[in-house]
Amino acid sequence: MPLKKTAANDAAKRKQHSAAPSRFAGLRGMLPGLAVCLTGGALALLAAQVLPVSALLIAILLGALWRNLAPVPTVLAPGVQLSAKRLLRIGIVLLGLQLSLSTILGLGPGVLAVVVLCVTLTFGACLLLGRWLGLEMPQRLLIAAGFSICGAAAVAATESTVKAKQEQVATAIGLVVLFGTLMIPLGPALGALVGMDERSTGMFIGAATHEVAQVVAAGGAVGASALAVAVTVKLARVLMLAPVMAGVALYMRRKHSVHSAQRPPIMPLFVAGFIAMVLVRSAGWLPQTVLELAALAQTFLLATAMFALGLGVHLRSIFRTGGRSLILAAAATVVIILVALAGTALFPPLG
Template structure:
């Protein structure tokens, strides 16, 4: 009675009374956290209707971060929040492609597109270089560089999937995006007025500099409808660069791992290909507006749920523990993109 058969014998010939294990228990464990993220994401969507200038995504990040830093998060939620922070985020990014059209992006004109490329490129490489000078490791530098140059938390999470960063590194990068991006909501319109820009010019400045899509909406909406349209369009042009940046990071990681003998990370993650495919599908014009509207709602829900889950990982202590280097890199990266965007807006104002 004390000598049980080896596990291999039981699994080799499963009987009707002892069925083979399935992933179902894992899904059951994930349900509480997953449903909570979706529920709070939906509530943030509703609440955003009553907070002028605050989007559901930003509210969700702030709510998650607030919970994480003032009260303990039950361990039972961890499996579900992990799915929300990765799988739901990837689906949301794919659906985000349906909100972009190549015609709209190209319609910005060559001058504005040049400013977009300069803002993303200069911020990405300058942040990497500054971070290296500060003695920070490559993974932390890459997370902050992509988050600040492209589209905030979504870019951080997308990069994390390629470089396999530590959770505290991801939390630090997202925390910096929330901190500095939130400060830019009132600062960018004020800077635009100081520079003597018109409403559309302020919108371009906001879209070319502000870290998070949600923060762009908040800042642009505070200026006016004209600024909001330009700001979002310019910001989405930066979002398009998520694909080539992550592909480039993936290529560098593949080369590095091939030398070290590790498992090669994907060159281009599937969700990035899905994002590009969705954007091309939108460009064809065959999708009805009703479908695009529904997709936009689902996309906002998925990204809000993911942002709440990511917010739960924003522990202020982790930013403090990382020392002043992370905060300094966040500040300098923010200043780089503001200077490039401001100079570009003055030289190539929107038509």
């Protein structure tokens, strides 16, 4: 017996010694891609100081340009994956510090009802139209989340819940970039066409445009009051990320998971962190300096993650294999525009 115990102990020690180098090797393997993505995020932040465009949008475009104009070395893959998932989730948690419940509630019940309708009707329409088009459930859910809630961040949040394929995630993000960018000139133009005032135009832009960055660009083109309303309405849509992700996770547990060990949590940890940060901001516990530093860190982390996600946007493959996804994205954009226009006409912003 002592000999057997000694042999077992020796084997356990050898396993521990071999595990440590493998962990260090894994970390070393992530460093090149992580360094590249951090650099891409930093460049996007610097460019946003000069260009009238958000750092997040610049980061996605930089990554997509590299992916489509030159090969991306495979050695970068582990670090890129880390940036696109872990750093993104940390950025989403910090995004909660931008949301104050009192500010959102100050929009009035009518505007909040419009926000809920925009998210739920667009999300539901995507699922129905996607099934009619024959798209797989993960692809439908990714596009539904991206176009109804908050663009690429919502796509990435959904990916961790539905276990989508990498090409499905890249397709959804590419479509968000494409149609969201089109909304930057289209939003102000439609507001002017139907005779909306500046604040109502801002509400429409915030309710209908996919990315926070795109909302800032479109609202800023109309005016300061439009920008303030647009961002607040958009952040109210971002707040819908938590209940929608919880609902998606619950659905996947019931319908698309066989073994309990494979089931996604009803509320992913980063979504719980997002809610906690909203409550912290609403309680007024943090000084303005801390909130400003958190906003900078959040923008940098999200820009880094967007650069990593942009490296997965291969436009040629999207247009070659994603024709039905393109149709669904166009339909989703039309749906949310119509709901937002009708809602803004019926329930204009207070003040």
